[in-house]
Each structure stands twice: as C-alpha cells, then as structure tokens.
Amino acid sequence: MIQQKPTIKLRGITKSFGGKKANDDIWLDVYRGEILALLGENGSGKTTLMNILAGIYFPDAGTIYLNDEEIVIRSPKDAFSYGIGMIHQHFKLVEVFSAAENIVLGAEGKLDMKEAKQHISEICKMYGFRIDLDQKIYDMSVSEKQTVEILKVLYRGADILILDEPTAVLTPQETDKLFNILRSMRDAGKAIVIITHKMHEVEVLSDRVAILRKGKFVGDMLTKNTNAQEMASLLMGRPVELNIQHSDPVDPKPRLEVRGLTVIGEDGVTKLDDVSFIANSGEILGIAGISGCGQKELLEAIAGLQPVQSGTITYLEDSGTKEELVGKDPFDIANMGITLSFVPEDRLGMGLVGNMDLSDNMMLRSYRKGKSAFVNRKDPRRLAERVVTDLSVDTPGLAVPVRTLSGGNIQKVLVGREISTAPTVLLTAYAVRGLDINSSYTIYDLINKQKERGVAVIYVGEDLDVLIELSDRILVLCGGKVSGIVEGRGALKRDIGLLMTKLGGGAPDAV
Amino acid sequence: MQYKRPLFHIVKRKDPPWYASAGIRLLAVLCALLVCAAVTIILTKEDPMSVFSTVVQGAVGTKRRIWTLLQNSAILLCISLAVTPAFRMQFWNVGGEGQVLMGALATAGCMLKLGNKVPAPVLYPVLFLASMMAGAVWAFVPALFKALWKTNETLSTLMLNYIATQLVAYYVVLWENPKGSGTVGVIHSDTNAGWLPVLLGQKYLANILIVLAVLVFLTIYLNTTKHGYELSVVGESERTAKYLGINVTKVILRTASLSGALCGLAGLLMVAGTDHTITTSLAGGRGFTAVMVSWMSHFDPIMMVITCLFIVFLERGSGEIATVLQLNTSFSDTLTGIILFFLIGCEFFIHYRIVRSGKAENKEVSHV
Secondary structure, eight states, X not given: OOOSXXXXXXXXXXXXXTTEEEEEEEEEEEOTTEEEEEEEOTTSSHHHHHHHHTTSSOOSEEEEEETTEEEOOOSHXXXXXXXXXXXXXXXXXXXXXXXXXXXXXXXXXXXXXXXXXXXXXXXXXXXXXOOOXXXXXXXXXXXXXXXXXXXXXXXXXXXXXXXXXXXXXXXXXXXXXXXXXXXXXXXXXXXXXXXXXXXXXXHHHOSEEEEEETTEXXXXXXXXXXXXXXXXXXXXXXXXXXXOOOOOOSSOOEEEEEEEEEEEOTTSOEEEEEEEXXXXXXXXXXXXXXXXSSHHHHHHHHXXXXXXXXXXXXXXXXXXXXXXXXXXXHHHHHHTTOOEEEEOSOIIIIIXXXXXXXXXXXXXXXXXXXXXXXXXXXXXXXXXXXXXXXTTOOXXXXXXXXXXXXXXXXXXXXXHHHHTTXXXXXXEESTTTTXXXXXXXXXXXXXXXXXXXXXXXXXXXXXXXXXXXXXXXXXXXXXXXXXXXXXXXXXXXXXXXXXXXXXXXXXXXXX | OOOOOOSEEEEEOOOOXXXXXXXXXXXXHHHHHHHHHHHHHHHHOOOHHHHHHHHHHHHHSSHHHHXXXXXXXXXXXXXXXXXXXXHHTTOOOOOHHHHHHHHHHHHHHHHHHHTTTSOHXXXXXXXXXXXXXXXXXXXXXXXXXXXXXXXXXXXXXXXXXXXHHHXXXXXXXXXXXXXXXXXXXXXXXXXXXXXXOOXXXXXXXXXXXXXXXXXXXXXXXXXXXXXXXXXXHHHHOHHHHHHTTOOHHHHHHHHHHHHHHHHHHHHXXXXXXXXXXXXTTSSTTHHHHHHHHHHHTTTOHHHHHHHHHXXXXXXXHHHHHHHHTXXXXXXXXXXXXXXXXXXXXXXXXXXXXXXXXXXXXXXXXXXX
16 A cells, blocks of 8 residues: 655755764655655664654754655654654653643643543554553553553654654564554554664564665665565675574583572562572573563672672582672672673663773773772773774774764673673673664674683573574563573574563463 | 744764864953953943953063962862862862861961971971861761762752851951951961961962972872772762772762862961961852862863963953952953853854754655
C-alpha cells in the first residue's frame, strides 16, 4: 500500500555541531502507509535528522516539504501542528500523573477528562494498545511507558510518527507487540519512521529502508529488495562479515562462586533475592533479563560497589585459595591482588570521566600506583596511544575530553582500559548498548579474546540473539531471582524470553 | 498553518583557538569602553577620554599606586586560588569571607597574646599555623556536614560567614585599644612584633611573594599530584570515584580544608602584612569577588592572575574618577559593571555563533 507521492520531503538538510557536520545535505522522502527504517551507525546523524523534523533542532540549511508545500518547523509545537510527532529514546513523562493525564498534558483547548479518555480509548481500540489509563506512570513497566508516549503523540493528532530506537528497552515479546501496533498504524495510512541500527528489525518490520553514513544520505530502497549483508555494507561503506565467533571453553575452572546473594536497595526494595551461580574461567556467562531485574546490582555487588545483605561471593584461585569479596570495596579487592575489571552500564557517569581527556581516563584505575605524591602521566599516555591504535578509536587526539567522542569510541576507550590490566574476571554491563554494528563486533571480538585468555567473563546483555551466539551459558534473572540457567549453544530465544517474564513453567526459583 | 522562517539561529562552535577567544574578549572590552564613553557623556557631560585617562592614572599613575594595585591583586588572587580546589571538586565554597576573617582573627589573637613574649622564629610559624588552622576549620565543618548528611555546602559556608563576622565583632570589643575607641588599633605599633618583614624597602613585597608561592604550589597541586587528580574525579562524578574505590568523604574533607586554610592565610596576609589590625569589614567582600574571579578564569590559576589584576585595576581606577572628577562612587561602579557585563557576556560568542538561516536550492531528489 505504498503511495507514489511522498508526504514529507527533506531537501538538502544540513546541521553542524561545533564544526562537525551531523547532517550533510540530506535528501529523504517519507511516504504515508509505509514504515521507513532509518538505518545508520552511531553518529551517522539519524537522530539529528529526525530531531530537525520534530522541531528540536533548526537546520543550518535545507528545506522541508509537507505534501509539496514548503514548511518551516521552529519548535516541537510547530511540528505537531503539521502532524509530526516523535517518541524519544528517553521518555518525557510526569511520574506522579496517570497515563491519561500524561497523554492530555500540553494539548491545546479546553480539557474535558471524560471526553479525552474516551477519545484515547478509541485510539487504543483502533491500533490494539492495551493500557490502564488511570495507572500512574511510576507503577508502569518501560513498555507501558512507551505506550503512553505513543498515545500522547497520536492523541495530538500526529499522522507522521517518528520512533527513536523504540526496541532498545523492550523484551522480545514486547517488541513483537509494538511491531504489530506499528503495522496496524501503517495500514491505517500513517507514515512511520523508526530509527534503528538493528538489522533484523529493519528486515521484519520496515517497508523501506534509508541508510545514513557519517551524516550523509547513502540511499534508500525497498526492504524486500535487499538483505542484511547488503545493508551492512552500505552502512559501513565496505563489505562486512556479520558473525560472532564462538569457540568452546578451554579447561574451564570455577573462578567466582556466588551463593545466596541478597541485595536490598536504598529504597528498601529487594534487588537480588538469593542468587547463586558459578562463573568459570575461560567461559562467557551471559546474563539475560528485562532491564532492572537486578543485573546492575549483581555486577556492582561483585565489584564491591553495592552493599550486600546476605550471601557470599567467593573468588577461587587456581591454587585453590579462596578469597571472600563481600564487604570489600574496589580498592580492597585490587589490594588483594585480584584483577577484576568492570565495564559498567553508565560509561560516562561511572566508568569514565567525560570532561577528562583520554590519557587522564586511562589513569583512573592506575593512578594510585607508587608512593610518589605526583601522578605519572607518561604510562597512561602510552596506554591511551596503544588503545587508540589497537582498537582503532576514532579521535582527533589524546587530549580531547572523552565525552566528545561517539558512543562506540567511548566504549572502546573504557573496555580498552579495563582489559589492559590483564584481568581474571571481566564484568560487562550492556557492553554494546547504543553501539553501532562495527563497534559492537569489535567489542564481541575483544570479549572473546579475553575468554580465550582464560578470563571468567560475565556478560549482561539485552539482545538475545547476541547473548545466545556469544555466551557459553546464560543465566536468566527475573525480578531479582534466578529463573533459570541454560546452555548458550542452541538456546531458543523464545524459551529465554519466557524465563525473563517468569513464565518458565513451574521452576521460578530454580538455580 | 504556515510559519515564517526565523531570521537567524544559534549554532555551537568548535572550541576556538586561544587567539580567537582572546580577540573576542578584546573586542568585548573595546565595546564596553565605547558604551562607557557614551554613558559618561550622557550622564556627566565629561570628556570620556579624560575619564579614561583618570582611570589609568588612578590605577597605575604613580609608583605607590602600582604597588597598591599589586598588593590588592595579590590578596584577591590568594582568596581566588583558595576557593579553586573546592570549586574544581564542585564544592561551592562561598564562605571565603568567613574563612578569611577566621584566619585574620587567629592571627590577631596570636599577635596580641604571644607578640613580644616569644621570639620571632617561634611566633611566625605559630601565626601561619593558627591562621591556616582557623580557616581550615571554618571550611571543614560544612564539608563534614556535606559528606555525612549531604547538606548543601553553599548554604552552610554562607551561614558561617555571619558567625565569623560576629565572632570578630566580639573580639574587637574584647581587645579594644585604646578603651572606648571601638577598634583594636594597630597591634604592636612600637615593636612591630608579628608584622611581616619589609623586604627591599617595600612593605607589600612579602605579601606578594607569599601569594606567588601559593600560586606555584596550587598550580602544581591541582595539575600534577594524585590529590589534585582525585579531587577532579570526585568533582566530575562521585559515582566514578566510588567505582574506583576513592574514599569520597576523605577527599571532600581534605580539599575543603585546604581551601579554608588558604583563605585563612589570606587573613594572615591582611593582618600581619598590611593592616596590622582587625575589623569586621576586613575581607570587604573579597571572599565573594574571589568566587567570580575563579569562575571567570575557568578555575585556571594562571588566568586568575590576569583576572585579578584586571578587576583591581578597574576598582582602583574607577575609585579615582569618583574623587578627581567629583562624581559619586556609584558612577564608577556603573562603569565597572558595564565592563564586567561585556566580559562575561562575550563568553557566549566564544562558544556560539549566530547564523543567518539559509535556504538550500531546490534540486530533484536522486534515489540510489
């Protein structure tokens, strides 16, 4: 059901940030009754381009046409008046308001809550949304919050919807549901744009795919006429292989034994409930779960950052010596001679200091070395040089604040530093979140190399396809409990998805 | 609905090279002087050139004025440097005023009680130690509260300013000399016990040299030591500090104490170096001016030297117009205000530029 005439035409859109061209003369067409996937690596300008369409940024140059008429979008309000609505990656909802209150917030005209609710219910019925309109936002799951965001945009009468990486926070089941809704909106004649860098989403969902590379428009094509390999090549500008290698663990030995670990958060909520498992050397233990099910607390407890209520975390050396890690802070653990590396989820807020340059960030782990009162900046600089060359970090130099790098390069700096200490245990939380395909594969490679070196790797991930390909075993967390541990090889996405929502068939507390 | 294209919009620029930002600042000063001239003509009918030359005369017209300029800049620099380690740690110490007063109070107290009783080699170390300890305590308390209970340090450091002022007021009455004068008077005007020595015939030289030493120490401390590195990490992100196992409480207490100690030292320089007495208005708002200096200099010690000289130059110069041209002091404050407004405002143009909204020519779309 593809119309011949585009509803939105972007012509020559250019936008620079501090001398860097985020969008460079981009031409793009959006059609009604079609799902357009906007595909591109991080920093390729997808979000910038859509923010221009949604009125967040104003282009330096270029023209936007709506149904062949030139329009000017100066603010999100202008965008709405043209029927353009965007659902951002980070939700903008009032936590203490109900779903309905959030949806009507900001709409113009007189407010009649009853009428509004009825109108919302109609929208829900039309596209198959299921939501309790009186529920407060703080009681909602991420997927429900997203539903509210989408409804908000529809309620305002948008018929051109832009979704910025909508599946990043969803389980496979939720993703399927969202896709069905998007399809029904397409069939109702709306124009849908989804920003993504996940190839399989483009394949199953979109009708057309437009590819951006380094701020430039590379091309667009009907999805049915292309394939993942071709898209990846266009994305990178060169042919690429899309395989994660998976070798068998060599001589795995128990390295880290967690027994009955219970963590209660500052708010009094139980974050981890009697978690037990063993991580072996030379093995990747994947951790799956809906976000917020205790993954973060688990890693932080092992790294010595999270107070533990009960349970033990035992480090087993090859010699048979046992060291207890509970009650130790990262400094103590390092002093015990245990090299435990941790790539936290929050890269700039925890793993790195955004305003410091590359060599100063390299120094974070090692600056204490030696008795001198002065820091040694020579070795960190050398390390920074090495990481930049070895991991091909794209940076104008070593003296730039690390926050100015793109997400993938920031992660390379962090991972590079963490593995430079030759760890025996490597903890990673969402190591490829927000990373583009190229950087993701670099990170998978690095993790695999660590595994081959005999490191016990604990990999918290969200993309089940990747978890299954990469992990030797997968531990599934649900609501702070271990709902199952499965072999990585041959695991089925569906089974893991069920364990994640604790529909695992009678063994919810199994270890 | 159709909206008009805005005439211009704002775009962030790449970090400009130093000469570009220096050029923009220079331009800002020139613009400020033009506005000052216009304001002068409109309000006073004076010739702006004579006003400006009076400013320069007042600030650096004679040898004595140059020394005064340097001395005042040194004291302001000392306090600005003092608050900087705390600021780098994002600990907003606005208690410079109180910490200076406490340092001054300790100095005056020791001079009164120990001067002429203990030999100079004992007295001087005691003065330095006491003043710095007193300043440090005044910063340590808010830091402790912040570290333990996450209280807001801006409020608590500010409140302690008032307590310090009242304490000084109390001791001024207690130490009154001569009785009934309401002032402490010049301490040991006969023996000069506890006074900083006059070097090379210049009574301000000792102060200036001590502040230069502080400048060197702090530049090294902030940029090359482990302590300096740690406090930057804590300031940028406490979570990162915890992730590394840095003892955040310890770093906050240590850095705030250092900040207070250097403020206390500034108090010593004022009492033992120049004034040889103590009053409640000793700090004279410089604890707050220092906050502005530190910010304007982006927490960079070397930039602070220039900023302090510039601010004191304006202060001294505009004070001179008030007396010479018999304008009241509000007028000179107005001129200083105009110049600072332009200087701070020009930061915007260093980081952003204004672009006229262009239009792309209409080409046909080419599909791949």
